Amino acid sequence: MSPFALVLVLSSAVAHASWNLLSKQAAKADGIVFIWLVAVASTVLWSPPALGYLILTGARLSWTGAGVIVASTALHLGYFLLLQRGYRHGDLSMVYPIARGTGPLLASLVAILFLGEHPGPVGITGILLVGTGVLLLGAARRPSRADLAGIGFGLATGLFIAGYTVWDKQVVSAFAVAPILLSYGGExxxxxxxTPSALTARRRDLLLPVWREHRTRVLGAAVLVPLSYLLVLIAFTFSPVSVVAPVREIGVLVAVVLGGRLLAEGDLRRRLLAAAVIVGGVVTIALS
Structure with missing residues (x-):
């Protein structure tokens, strides 16, 4: 992995863990309302950069490009809804590692089996270390009944992460859709x-209260969600999935610290010890 790609992916990891903290803090709010508010705010805030890109480059989005963006949106929508449900039940430092660990391992496996990517022994070792460390983080203590529900949603979220990781790599490479257009189009x-679900009679009355209580979190996530993924999409344009996806999981370390320090979730020492395995995996992949 090139130094530039490494900087992009590590910056993305920090941004990603940060917006997940905001999402966890808003977990008691209606999930669809919160996600919709974030998407609407993201669309507004990221319109100038997207329009600026179109004007400066003269790029045009084809019908094929629009179609693959819609398919990507479906995968991301499942991911966001399941993740928010997981945060209603489990800790940030429990759900996040399981979701983020399951996704990249499956994405790397698909990339190796079906996309013709062939990481060497060092790269494979790094991938396995990252996966092992993430799974150890998720199992750092005996889960409660609520944790089991969170773990279940975390595993389901991981399937969608694997799906959109592999698909979006093809969108920005094989279909040559610009990363900023994919990111903005997805929002x-x-x-x-x-919109139809968020504006039902039951949820309309929740829009203003959720906005008032979580306005800062909505706006923070609206900036960080597209930014974190835009950085990864740029890395995808010149780096393989089997390398980018696992390195991104350094965000697990950030999430564990945030969960332990800011949310008082406990087991910080044991979870950080397990997370140290991830650092070894990241370094190994970066040197492959």
Missing amino acids: FCRALAL
């Missing part, structure tokens, strides 16, 4: 798709 389509 716009997600807001559009959730």
